Every structure is written in structure tokens, then in C-alpha cells.
Amino acid sequence: MGATAMAIIRYAKDNFELEENQSVLDCLTHGGVIVPFSCRSGVCQTCLMRATGGTPTEASQQGLKDSLRLQNYFLPCVCYPDNDLEVALPDDADAQAVIPATVKSLRLLNTDIMHVELESHAQLDYRAGQFINLFQHQTQGRSYSLASVPHQDNHLHLHVRRLPQGRVSGWIHDELRPGQTVELRGPGGDCFYIPGDHAQSMMLIGTGSGLAPLYGIIRDALSQGHTGPIYLFHGSRDLNGLYLSAELRELMAHYANFNYIPCLSGDDVPAGYASGRAHDIAFAQIPNLKNWRIFLCGHPEMVRVTKRKAFLAGAAMKNIYADAFNVSQPL
Amino acid sequence: MSQQESLYEQIGGEAAVNAAVDIFYRKVLSDERINAFFDDVDMEKQAAKQKAFLTMAFGGPHNYTGLDMRQGHAHLVARGLNDSHVDAVIEDLGATLRELGVKEELIAQVAAIAESTRDDVLSR
Structure with a gap:
């Protein structure tokens, strides 16, 4: 082991010695690890990695979304740690x-x-x-x-x-x-509730089984004492596609700040349901999303379009959490 | 004002970049002249890139080279990226800074830095 090593960076079972004034990115790339990077100034986030052991420096987590920070993601190009780190790329299974x-x-x-x-x-x-x-x-x-x-x-x-x-x-x-x-x-995944701003308004839009994460997020937020209004728009073509309606209505009866809006995009829309696509209804009801926290889950095209619309409607990028349900193509 | 104060410091440094990035990106996405180039991009990654671009244009710390600019935009040049699109971006950048109350003389300096990347961005 070299006498000058400041710390050991462990990646995929290999140990790399970090030299003085060397970033974790430089240490790894010099060692032959292929880490994609671009700005090398802690801004573009191309080189995003995750510490699976040890704590990344505070400076290397600057500007990252809270949900990433909480999971020990960091930017190796501006990380100069004194302590050993075990690191992984975001898609290292x-x-x-x-x-x-x-x-x-x-x-x-x-x-x-x-x-x-x-x-x-x-x-x-x-x-x-x-x-x-x-x-x-x-x-x-x-x-x-x-x-x-x-x-x-x-x-x-x-x-x-x-x-x-x-x-x-x-x-x-x-x-x-x-x-x-x-x-x-x-x-x-980084689509989850972060406590801290309990009074913030929240809009959640899900299609089909995109309700799953939202159902967890809503109950998590409510149990952690979220006081701001929470609007859930769950969309499907027909009545059969909506589920957990009874549980959600019960939740609504329990929490005055929770609103459940079931949306049907098909022709048959009974009383008590909104008619149209969930995201269209959501934007019609709440056109200005400045300072809102947004969660989008389900059909990839819905998520892509809605993310952009929510941003243009005033939601800050850091306040938009999305999870597109990509379907692998059957062989 | 101290004569040593850099452009980046005069504009307000990282805080100014953070304040500008969403406004700027919103303008770009709403700009019919150029928003088609952003249809298929991952918004999170794009926002981070916009932030890097703003940091550079504000005279802040960056490590971009002309080669990075060429490589980063080559696929867009192949899709027809030309001078009019660069003009639109610089215009949106100026409008963003005006909205944030930045002085015209500083806006001109930012525009000049953005302008200096034009040939690399357009692979010339």
C-alpha cells in the first residue's frame, strides 16, 4: 500500500488508493474504471455514483436532489474524502x-x-x-x-x-x-416522501398500477404528519381499472387534507368520478404548481408528458418525483 | 464595486445559477423555435446540463473544452441545429437574467461568453 494514500476507494471488489488532492473520479478513471463524466466541476451530475460503504463528503452532495442525498449518492468529481469509501455506479446491479x-x-x-x-x-x-x-x-x-x-x-x-x-x-x-x-x-428509485416541509401542497398522478408507490407515499406522508393539501388523481380507462377506492375514500374521511379524485378516460363515467385523463383533470383543477411537490407514476408516456407540463406549470425540477413503469417487450 | 470581483461573483455565483436554471429551462422548453430539440431528453439530466451551461456562461468554474461542446451537440447538428437556434438560446438566457434583475452590462458579458461557444456548438 502506498504511503501517500489518503483513503481507499473500493469499487466492484477492487481497491484503489486515493492520492492527495485527487478526486474519487480521477482515482477511479486512472485505475481503469469507466465512469461517465462531463463537467468535472460537480454540476452536470453525469458521473453520479453511490456510496455503498462510508460517507461521501458534504461538498460532493451539493445540488443533488434530497432523495438522492439520503441514499448516499454523490458526485465523485468533487469528492475528496479523508475516509475510505465503497462506491458503485447507479446501475450496478x-x-x-x-x-x-x-x-x-x-x-x-x-x-x-x-x-x-x-x-x-x-x-x-x-x-x-x-x-x-x-x-x-x-x-x-x-x-x-x-x-x-x-x-x-x-x-x-x-x-x-x-x-x-x-x-x-x-x-x-x-x-x-x-x-x-x-x-x-x-x-x-428516488420517488418517495421526504419529511421537512409538512405544509407543502402535493399533487400525485398515477395510472393503473402506478397507484402502488403513490398509495405508499400518501400513507407515509400522512403518518409523518403532513398538513398541506394532498391531491391524488388515479386514472384508468374504466371502473374495473381503479382499485383500492374504498380504502382511499376511507383515508379521505380520516384526513381532511387528503383528496382522492378517481378519473376515468373511457365513455362510461358514473357519478362520483371525474371524466377524462388523470393528468388533464389534475392540470385543469390545479393550473399553477409553483411550490408544489409532484409525484408521477405509471405509463411512461403519461409520466414524460406530465413531468414537462408540471415543470412548465411552475413546479421546480427538484420537486418533481417520477417513476415511469417501463414494460420490457415480450420476446 | 471591487474591481477584482469576477463576473460570476457580480451575478451572484452559485445561488444565481440555482435561481436561473428553472426559469431558463422553462423558457427554452416553451420556445417553439428550439423546444423540439428537447422532446426526447431526460429532464433531470437536461436540467443538470443547463446548470453546467449557466455556470460557464456566468463566468463560473467549469472544465468544458471546445471538444466537449462539439461532441455534446454533434447529434443536434445532424438534426439541423443552426445559428438561429443558438440565437434563440442566447435570447432566452438574456430574458432569464433580465427577469432576475441582472444589469444589462453583465447580461452583455454573459451573452458574449455564450456567443464564444457558437462555432464549437455548431461543429464549425
């Missing part, structure tokens, strides 16, 4: 261990969406609204959002929509049984 979990229950929420309850064999440190990867076998896994809230629910809750020709969702719907052991990895 190996950064997280595989955890076994027992299926506790399975029940249909509507004809397409299965409520899956899992008991993790190891403590999973997650936040409501993040996702896990659930594996059918070693090479076949899918991401599912967590609808459960860590300090409220004993187990992990997923809402799994059956996709046409969906391999993993088909397996979950047709073959999985309570008592079975499955493997998962996670958590991931």
Missing part, C-alpha cells in the same frame, strides 16, 4: 445483495392487478414508493413498486399488473403460491 422472501398472501385487487405480500428474510431498509426487483429465476426479474410503508406494514406490498404475454407477471398471477420463497433485490 451487484451493488445490492439478493434477499430471499416468503410469499405471505396473494389477492386480486381487480381482474388484472394482484396484491402480493412478501416477508423479507432480511431487514430491507426502504422508503414507501421505492421499488424492488423480484426474480422468477436468476436471469429474469422485474421491478415492482412498494405500496407498503416501513413503519406501518409488517410486510412488503406489491401491486402486480398482469401484462399480455408478461412472463414474470404471468408467473406471479398463475403459479406463485403463499408459502413459496422468492428472491428479491433492492430497494431502488
